[in-house]
Amino acid sequence: MPTISDVARITGLSKSTISRVINNHPYISSDKREKVLKAMEEIGYYPNPSARRLRGHTTNTIGVIVPRIVNPFFSYLVNSIEQEAFKNNYQVIIFQSNDLKDKELYFLNLLKNRQVDGIIMTSIENDWETIEPFMQYGPILLCNEYVNQSSVSKVRLDQNKGAYMGTEHLINKGHQKIAYCTGGLFAGYGRDLDRNTGYQKAMDKHHLTPNPSWIFIERHSIEDGKSVVKEILSMNDKPTAIFSGSDEVAAGIIIEAKENGLRIPDDLAVVGFDDQPLAEIVEPKLTTIKQPIDEMGIKSVELLIKMMNNKDSLAEEVQLPIQLIEREST
Amino acid sequence: MPTISDVARITGLSKSTISRVINNHPYISSDKREKVLKAMEEIGYYPNPSARRLRGHTTNTIGVIVPRIVNPFFSYLVNSIEQEAFKNNYQVIIFQSNDLKDKELYFLNLLKNRQVDGIIMTSIENDWETIEPFMQYGPILLCNEYVNQSSVSKVRLDQNKGAYMGTEHLINKGHQKIAYCTGGLFAGYGRDLDRNTGYQKAMDKHHLTPNPSWIFIERHSIEDGKSVVKEILSMNDKPTAIFSGSDEVAAGIIIEAKENGLRIPDDLAVVGFDDQPLAEIVEPKLTTIKQPIDEMGIKSVELLIKMMNNKDSLAEEVQLPIQLIEREST
DNA sequence: AATGAATATGAAACTGATTTCATAACGAGC
C-alpha cells in the first residue's frame, strides 16, 4: 500500500503539502494541488485510517448495542441506524449483548479505547452507576430503553401511553378481564416499567382490578406465548383479553389459542406491541402498537453526531409518537 | 487517557518493557511484570488500538456485507457470525449493500484501508472482476452467495439439491403443474442459478414441462408473493403448486391465496425456502427448505480467521447439508 | 577462569498520518 511519503516523493513535494491537499487546507497553489491529486489517483493512494485516528482521535465509527439482532424490532432499528450513519459517513459496529452484563461492559470499553466515537445503547444490562463513568470517554445515547437520568441523552417512545392505549382499546371493546404479558417486570429500567404503569393506569381509570395470576413476566418468544395460553387454560378465572408487550409473544398466544379451539377475538382478544411483519401474517391479523422505528434510528444517529461534534452539548431527550394499529385480533 | 509512557514513568521502566509485558513476550522478570500489571491496573491503562494497528497492521475486526439486515435469513446469519467472532476476540462491522454496487465497493475499500482484517460477503453485487482485486489486500470469503472461482474460499449450501428436493416433494404429492418463484433469474451468480437448475432438473426427471408464465422472477417480499397469486388467478392454465425461493414470498402467496378462497394445500400447495420463524406462523404452516444458518456463520468465521492467520493458505470450499421440513402447506 | 548461551532491559527507529513552527516569496501601503 502506498503511503503519503510515496505521494510526496513522486510529486517532489513534502508530506505536509500532500496532507494539506487531502484535508482541503487553504493556501495551496492550484497547480500543486492538481499534481498531488493526479499522483494519488495514479498510485491508488488512500490515507491509512489508523494513522489518522492516532493523530486525530476520531474513528468515524459508532457502536450500537442491541440485545439480539434476530429480534425484528432490533434488526429494523439497526437497519435505520446503519443507513443514516452511512449517509453521514459513519460506519457502524454492531454488538449483541445477549442480555449479558459482561458483554455489555466489553462493548462499552470500545468507547474508552477509542475504537468508536460514540455509542447507541438500545438496551441496558448493567446498573447505571456502572455505565455512567464511560460517558467521560465519549457520548452515549440511549435509544428505546432508558434510565431516569437527566445527564444522558435519550431517544424514546411514550411506552406508557402505548400500553395505556392498548389496554384501553381492549376495555372499549368490552373486556374487563385483561391479562398482561411483559418482558421484565423487575428489570428496573424505564421501558418495561412504563408499559406496566400504562396498563395499570388504564385498568385503574376504568376501576378494573386484574387477577394477579393474569400478570405474566419474562415472556419474550413465540414459545413463551404458547405457554401463557397453557397456563390460562388451567385457570378457573380466565381472562378474556391479553395485552402483550411483544408481537412475538402475542403470535404465540394466538397460535396456541387456536390450537385449543379458542376463537380470536371472540374467546380471547389479543393486542401486541411493535407492529412487526408477523403481525400481518398471523391469523387473525394482530392489533398492535406501532413504534416509529425508522425515525428512532434516524433521530438517534442525528443526535449522537451532534454530541460527537460538540463535546459539551447538553443532554437532550427526544420523545416520538406511538400509535395503535387495529387489525383483527381485537 | 493514560498511555504506555505513563506506565513506564510510574514503574521507572522503559516503554519497551511495558510493551513486552502487554504482549506476553518472554524474558521478563516476574517482579517487574507484577509491577507493570499493577501500575496498569491502578491508572486504568489500556493500549490504544489505533497505535497498535498502525504498527501491527491488524485490526481484530471483520467486515460482513449483507444485502439487508432486516431479512431474517441475514439477521440470523449475522447473529451467528457475531457470536463466533466475539468468541475469537474479533469485532464485527456490518454493512448493508442494499443491492447497490457502489455501497458494496465502498465496503470492500475498508479492506484496502485496513479498517478490517477480512471480509465475509453474503451477497455479491458487482462483477467478480471488480471484486477480485480486493483480495490482494486481505482475505475475502463468500458465504451463502458465491461465484464459480476456485481462487476464493466459500461456505455454501447445496442450493441445487434444496430446490430439487422441494420440487420433487411437490411432484411426489401428485402435482404436475408446478410454478417457480425466485429472486433473480438473471443475477448471474451461483445461488439463484443453482436453485433454478435444481427446479429444472426435478421437472425434467419427471418429464414435466412448466408453462413459461409460471416462472416468476425478482420476487422478494410478502407483497411480491401476493402479486404472484393475483397473476396466477388471471391465468387460464393455473399451476397447482408453487416452489418459492423465499419463505417471505411463500407467506405472501398463502395469505393472498386464502384471501381469494383458495384452500392450501388442496387448491395450491406451497414450498418455501429458509425455514424462517414465520414458517411456523402462517397458516397452514409452511413446508420449506431449512438452511443450517448457524453452522454457516460459524464455519465462515472459522475459515476466515484461518485465512487471516495464514496469509497464503489455499482457498477452501465448504458445503453444508440442506434439509426439507414438511409442514402443512403441501 | 574463560567462553558462550540464555535472560532481561533500554534507547532509538519505525508505523503513516497531522500539526506546529519557521521561512520564503509576493503584493500592498506608506
Added chain:
DNA sequence: GCTCGTTATGAAATCAGTTTCATATTCATT
C-alpha cells in the same frame, strides 16, 4: 525602498504503540 500581511511550502515534532539493535547480567560448560 521599507515594512507588513497574505500566500505557499517544508522540516520536524507528535500521536501511542511495537520492534530492532545494543548491551548488561546471569548461569552453565569446558
